[in-house]
Amino acid sequence: MLKLTSLNKTFSKQSALTDITTEFPENQTTVLVGPSGAGKSTLLRSLNFLERPESGQYEFNEINIDLSKPIANKTILSVRRQTEMVFQEYNLFPHLTVLKNVMEGPVQVLKQNKNKARIEALELLKKVGLGDKADSYPNQLSGGQAQRVAIARSLAMHPDYILLDEPTSALDPELELEVLKVLLQIAKEKQSMIIVTHNLEFARQVADKVIFIEKGCILYDGEVEPFFNSENKRIKDFVSAMTFSSIA
Amino acid sequence: MWQIITNSFPQLLAAGLKYTIPLTLISFVLGLILALITALVRLSNQKGFFYIVKAIFRFYVWLFRSTPLLVQLFIVFFGLPYLKIKGIFPDGIKLEPMTAGIITFSLNTGAYCSETIRASILSIPEGQWEAAYSIGMTRAQALRRIILPQALRVSLPPLSNSFIGLVKDTSLAASITIVEMFEVSQQIAAENYQPLIMYSLVALIYAIFCTVLSWLQGYLEKVTSRYISANGGGNV
Numbered sequence: 001m002l003k004l005t006s007l008n009k010t011f012s013k014q015s016a017l018t019d020i021t022t023e024f025p026e027n028q029t030t031v032l033v034g035p036s037g038a039g040k041s042t043l044l045r046s047l048n049f050l051e052r053p054e055s056g057q058y059e060f061n062e063i064n065i066d067l068s069k070p071i072a073n074k075t076i077l078s079v080r081r082q083t084e085m086v087f088q089e090y091n092l093f094p095h096l097t098v099l100k101n102v103m104e105g106p107v108q109v110l111k112q113n114k115n116k117a118r119i120e121a122l123e124l125l126k127k128v129g130l131g132d133k134a135d136s137y138p139n140q141l142s143g144g145q146a147q148r149v150a151i152a153r154s155l156a157m158h159p160d161y162i163l164l165d166e167p168t169s170a171l172d173p174e175l176e177l178e179v180l181k182v183l184l185q186i187a188k189e190k191q192s193m194i195i196v197t198h199n200l201e202f203a204r205q206v207a208d209k210v211i212f213i214e215k216g217c218i219l220y221d222g223e224v225e226p227f228f229n230s231e232n233k234r235i236k237d238f239v240s241a242m243t244f245s246s247i248a
Numbered sequence: 249m250w251q252i253i254t255n256s257f258p259q260l261l262a263a264g265l266k267y268t269i270p271l272t273l274i275s276f277v278l279g280l281i282l283a284l285i286t287a288l289v290r291l292s293n294q295k296g297f298f299y300i301v302k303a304i305f306r307f308y309v310w311l312f313r314s315t316p317l318l319v320q321l322f323i324v325f326f327g328l329p330y331l332k333i334k335g336i337f338p339d340g341i342k343l344e345p346m347t348a349g350i351i352t353f354s355l356n357t358g359a360y361c362s363e364t365i366r367a368s369i370l371s372i373p374e375g376q377w378e379a380a381y382s383i384g385m386t387r388a389q390a391l392r393r394i395i396l397p398q399a400l401r402v403s404l405p406p407l408s409n410s411f412i413g414l415v416k417d418t419s420l421a422a423s424i425t426i427v428e429m430f431e432v433s434q435q436i437a438a439e440n441y442q443p444l445i446m447y448s449l450v451a452l453i454y455a456i457f458c459t460v461l462s463w464l465q466g467y468l469e470k471v472t473s474r475y476i477s478a479n480g481g482g483n484v
Contacts, residue, residue, distance in 0.1 A: 048381075087375060
């Protein structure tokens with residue numbers, strides 16, 4: 001279980017996240033939604049310390065961190081080994097083949113046996129539908145393929161949580177669909193995920209829990225259907241704008 | 249004229265193989281090591297005491313980029329013997345010409361190449377660091393496995409520039425009594441009164457050395473760019 005209490009984060013004196021208290025249940029998918037610049041990505045990136053919140057309490061498995069104090073490097077590394085980030089821009093390692101991208105973490109960080117890591121990496125690539133791309137380089141892939149490799153790379157670490165930062169925002173609808181299918185499959189397998197997305201249709205399908213953030217504050221934190229049927233004016237406006245239902 | 253060339257060519261080439269090439273190679277390798285250390289220190293985000301270390305390296309780069317190489321050679325070879333420090337160097341620092349040359353060329357190359365390496369590391373997108381950190385890598389692992397291999401590709405052309413520049417700069421070593429190629433050509437020209445032929449000939453040999461290096465650069469660029477040339481640009 002990953003739990004935050006009163007987390008605060010500022011960027012050069014501007015408040016980015018204010019008093020965030022929430023939890024991310026295990027074996028479930030939590031979706032973070034909200035307008036651009038609301039702080040969704042900052043919150044996600046704070047979860048594996050790519051951003052450093054200034055205060056609050058961070059609880060993750062046996063790790064309990066007071067964010068207002070310096071954090072030991074060892075603790076950060078340990079958190080990062082148990083959480084994997086999938087980025088909007090994929091961030092594959094361009095100088096490594098697809099297979100080596102997936103093997104890099106297990107071999108270098110988890111010190112797994114190379115052969116074992118290779119076999120597992122090939123299985124994961126098959127799982128995301130890219131069994132035939134193992135020897136390609138990232139720049140030979142389409143965006144959708146690159147993102148699926150990034151997902152395989154994160155799965156290879158057997159993380160407790162996969163953090164996905166707008167994983168399909170850079171993709172056209174057709175390529176987006178191939179990535180979303182993979183994510184739905186992973187969600188079905190009870191992999192804990194936290195996803196920042198603008199795609200509310202997808203959010204509705206995949207999520208077990210929705211968190212709506214605006215101006216750095218949580219406005220909604222709870223079950224999926226009540227969110228989409230909310231009578232709250234702000235949420236209603238947001239949902240209808242994002243699903244184009246207001247056009248008709 | 250042909251006889252002058254065939255007579256002196258072996259002598260020049262021998263000087264090149266014995267002095268110019270070793271001087272260049274050893275200085276460049278040492279310079280690169282120094283450059284990498286300098287770049288990493290200057291890019292490090294350590295604070296506190298480390299700030300002083302950073303300042304020292306910044307001073308070093310400033311010093312060697314702001315003074316002429318020839319003057320640096322003179323200070324190390326002719327000047328240091330007069331640096332008498334009681335207890336440590338009571339008789340000053342007297343260096344063999346070759347040692348003085350290697351020290352100066354290494355320090356000079358190191359200062360320039362450190363900027364090349366620093367820039368090439370900075371040119372790698374932040375997302376690469378983040379992806380490396382995300383799979384749990386330490387800063388050292390991220391550097392070694394993810395950042396430096398990509399930075400190498402970026403830095404190859406400017407580093408080759410420095411290398412080729414160094415080949416020619418070693419001709420300055422003639423002034424600190426190293427009998428390298430240019431020095432030999434001067435000696436022969438003084439005997440046979442054929443400065444035009446002799447200096448043109450030595451220029452040609454420098455050009456041959458540098459051309460070979462340019463080919464080597466082209467080959468290395470090809471090897472280190474395999475992953476880019478696969479499809480040109482694209483998603484990374």
